[in-house]
Amino acid sequence: CDPRKLGAGTKLVKPFFIEDDVIIGKDCRIGPYVYIQRGCQINDSVQIEKAVVLQDSEIEYKQTIRETVVW
Numbered sequence: 001c002d003p004r005k006l007g008a009g010t011k012l013v014k015p016f017f018i019e020d021d022v023i024i025g026k027d028c029r030i031g032p033y034v035y036i037q038r039g040c041q042i043n044d045s046v047q048i049e050k051a052v053v054l055q056d057s058e059i060e061y062k063q064t065i066r067e068t069v070v071w
Contacts, residue, residue: 007044025061 006012007026016031024030025044034048037055042048045062053059054071 013049 005023007024007028009026010024010028010030012018013029013031016034016036018024018030018034018036019038021038022036022040022042024042025046027045028042029047029049030036030042031049033050034053035051036042036048036053037057039056040053041058042053043059043061043063046059046065047063048059048065050067051065052069053065054069057070059065059070
């Protein structure tokens, strides 16, 4: 994950895999067990754990995503 596309205050919890061209907003918590495919936009204050976010998906502000696939 390119740190220039990672918002302030966001925490990444291993294990995770984030492809290129992903934008993650501020104050998010990503992981553990998260795979985010390229071209995704994760807005501010989002929590994702045990999930797959498929290519070009957008997750709205203040969402909590657990144990699912987002497309």
